[in-house]
Amino acid sequence: MANKFAIVTGASTGIGFELATIAAKDGYDILVVADEALIADAARDFDQFGTQVRSVEADLSTTEGVDALLAAANGRQIDLLCANAGRGLGHAFLEQDLADWRKVVDTNITGTLYLLQTVLKPMVARNEGKVLVTGSIAGYIPGSYQAVYNATKSFVDFFTDALRNEIKDSDGVTLTTLKPGPVDTEFFERGDMLDTEVGQSESKRDPALVAKDGWDALMAGKASIFSGWSTKVQGMLANVMPASVLAEQHRKMAEPKGDD
Template identity: 60%
Template sequence: MSDNAPANGLAVITGASTGIGYELARCAAQDGYDLVIAADESRIAQAADDLRQVGGAVEAVEADLSTVDGVDRLMERIEADGRSVDLLMANAGRGLGKGFLDQDFAEARKVVDTNVTGTIYLVHQIGNHMRARGKGRILLTGSIAGFMPGSYQAVYNGTKAFINSFSFALREELKDSGISVSCLMPGPTETEFFKRADLMDTSVGQAKKDDPAEVARIGYDAMLDGEGDVVSGWKNKLQAAVANVTPASMLAHQHAKMAEPGSGAK
């Protein structure tokens, strides 16, 4: 890590090897922040090399953020240089398609542990440091999926409903602390999420998706502005608004049409 840190300080981004997380890290690098980026795959090292071309120091941490040990490993790297975190972008997430009873439970649990347990543990750790300083910005990556029951993505949508709710609650708790909490709620985005979640044979997997760079920029700017939440894209805004007034049973039926295995061929 650089001895002469830029005035903007340090940004920590999880799930930053590809997709929205990588683009969030790029936004921070362009603003002059030093970075600590983390993911559970070796490609995080290549992401760090690419981001160093933008400017600033970049530290890559390969760790399984679904585990307490993985989060602790990331925290040890962050704290090794005695620097304070100015921006935390908790973006690490995992999806899983197919019917719940057809899923391997270990994989379903990893979705919960990554999207919920590991995320809130990291926020708890860094958030306490921010509160002690009276300064900091936190961005959590939720999803418009959190607004609807996710038939054939039941566990994933449930975890995003948790993150959406958690972010608003934490924001209220910290409103007078000098810390802002924002929630980015993207819709389907052109990342490796759908391939990794085994959703490529579904309607949503094959549909046109949003640009991760645009989604990340919207979320990053909202965080810097201290906004509570932002839904990226007008179609997603409309879908979120409709979801708020549509019965849950109907939403679950509509979601099944998008995410049911084989629906992409119908």
């Protein structure tokens, strides 16, 4: 119980897996969560670093799932939270099922906000704690053929900006937003985007590098970080280019190749 305690969501693969690896290497006891049984296998990988590791399979798109995660902490003080769980969804919005786009909204927004509110309250009360939230460069771009996902990440990016300002007097609490571009993970397969230019691209960033960017920014107390130089350029251009131009550029990347 002498070690600090971290929770990492979406930790079965990708950025979350790499963040959990870094946390364990850095001496944190960790509680890792994902909405799939693979999280138990991931937890066994983290055991090698010699800290306490516990895993829970839970659906963080629901309040019940978030409550199950928090209950698994067994009342332990949460020193660090990596709120990384997220869900993508490709193809045209009018063709998407309600259940599918609702799952994206509830995972990326509702569940994330409930978790942040619950964890940050005691952190602010004691003026100590660290939180890393995975946003995205997608939040700065109208996401043609990925409209719901990009909009949820826009919410996350700007919500954390606002929340950071609200808690600015708690200078012992760090809230950092990680904003990656396309990352080489299962995201595109799970979001039904393998038939797109971005899904098939070989230039996607290594999730280990993205996780390290986020971790380093968190430990340095930074407000946010665009991971990778090309993502930084995209972020700058998004502030000056018309939305219609950005949407058309995104369409070229995300429109299924079989569509006209």
